[in-house]
Ligand SMILES: Nc1ncnc2c1ncn2[C@@H]1O[C@H](COP(=O)(O)OP(=O)(O)OP(=O)(O)O)[C@@H](O)[C@H]1O
């Protein structure tokens with residue numbers, strides 16, 4: 163306690179210098195916490211987007227992800243309806259959605275364009291997609307289409323522009339069937355949608371799963387996308403579902419989230435480097451301050467040593483000083499980061515669209531207790547190490563030399 | 569053998585054949601040449617000599633803050649040459665007090681805290697510390713100034729604080745290197761008076777280096793140094 167008071171008084175000797183050190187540490191801490199919180203927010207958003215897109219778990223034929231099909235739907239699931247029922251019985255599963263992936267040509271009579279299509283169950287699909295899918299015009303596919311009505315199609319905005327299609331336009335889908343012949347189907351545009359990724363919107367087609375199966379002449383589905391109630395349960399549920407369907411493969415959203423993984427590894431590098439730079443900067447500031455303090459107090463150190471203070475007690479005082487400086491700095495930094503987090507929560511700042519996307523997203527900063535704890539720990543440890551490093555030589559200096567220091 | 573042992577028992581500090589040489593680049597400066605000296609408990613000894621005669625050097629060796637190149641230093645009959653830095657520090661902590669020419673008080677500590685520091689180092693409990701420090705400050709006449717910091721005190725007052733800090737742990741030996749050199753003559757007289765009086769009262773041994781002839785009249789013993797040898 164006495165040592166701590168002594169250390170505190172020593173810090174107040176040169177208030178301006180200590181204040182600047184604390185400020186630098188605070189700015190550094192806030193920098194790490196704010197940029198780290200932003201990275202975490204981005205990861206979380208991308209995670210959510212990826213999971214919304216693919217489903218938390220994707221159940222497919224065991225060759226589906228590894229081999230190319232010879233004919234469409236060769237590696238499809240046969241008894242999807244029954245599997246879906248079994249999956250949805252689990253209390254951890256929100257829903258299981260069948261999907262048919264297909265591709266072909268879309269024609270408006272004058273010209274045609276390649277599409278990448280998805281046959282979906284409209285009731286579940288557009289509910290789970292949520293904000294990941296923006297309806298630009300018209301409506302989404304009807305959940306319960308009338309038997310005599312023409313089949314509906316929903317287009318990506320870019321594709322709709324190419325086809326000069328608006329809701330109500332008649333188009334023709336052309337695709338290869340499961341037995342290798344060509345099939346065509348007349349469809350009516352019910353709406354246009356945007357995913358926010360222009361490259362996807364240029365090819366995107368949604369139809370009712372029944373329409374897709376009719377076009378391909380199949381009753382199989384490509385995959386079953388399982389949406390969980392809790393993303394955190396992904397790995398647990400994957401094991402469980404894999405055991406339930408030993409003949410099929412089960413992937414998680416992470417296996418499919420190439421964009422998420424790419425952004426994550428890029429951000430980890432950028433923010434990791436930033437963090438290292440900040441830590442080095444703070445380390446220099448603190449060791450500089452403490453070095454000056456040690457040199458200024460040479461004669462006093464000699465006096466204290468003569469009076470019977472052990473070298474490690476001298477070092478201990480400087481270590482405490484480093485701890486106070488580093489601790490005060492990171493505390494101020496934490497408060498700054500915390501208030502910034504709050505301001506951003508209510509201020510609704512928008513980030514420009516990320517590479518390859520057409521819409522921006524809100525700038526938010528996540529609060530992560532473990533990031534706060536880790537940052538403080540690293541910075542306090544750093545100041546303590548710096549203090550130990552710069553004072554240990556002086557504490558071991560011959561006393562007479564220290565006493566005659568001017 | 570038994571005769572020397574008997575004298576060593578009574579002697580507080582015993583230097584024999586102590587030599588110290590400083591190297592200044594190529595040249596070597598002999599600061600002490602084969603100095604032998606015995607200090608008895610309770611002695612009030614003055615060390616006189618011209619500047620550069622080696623007073624500070626021998627005091628540093630006596631105070632165990634420096635080591636001789638050759639020769640032995642025995643405190644209480646125990647050779648200190650074999651002790652490591654750690655052990656020497658503990659010997660100083662319990663046995664030796666210092667009074668410096670420049671006072672060397674800790675500027676961020678109050679009068680009270682400066683005097684309390686050696687007791688704190690020795691692990692004296694807070695209540696006892698409080699009492700002993702107050703008594704000591706009363707003895708040096710600074711009872712009213714215990715909350716002041718060194719920069720709020722005059723030179724004479726600062727040196728009183730230093731004397732209190734040296735004496736409060738009741739050490740066997742006090743080393744004072746020119747304790748009055750930074751003070752005017754009236755203040756010097758008071759400081760010398762205080763040291764002498766308290767030294768007698770507590771029974772502490774004083775070893776004082778000085779240029780001040782007035783100090784010597786109060787001393788039991790005056791040693792004169794010249795060019796690294798005792799006269
Ligand atoms: N660190 C050192 N390096 C080199 N020479 C030194 C050192 N310390 C002392 N000396 C030399 O050793 C000799 C004795 O010095 P010392 O300080 O003991 O003298 P002193 O009697 O205390 O002098 P003063 O009255 O000026 O304090 C002097 O010649 C001095 O120049």
Ligand SMILES: [Mg+2]
Nearest residue numbers: 623624625745
């Ligand atoms: Mg001297």
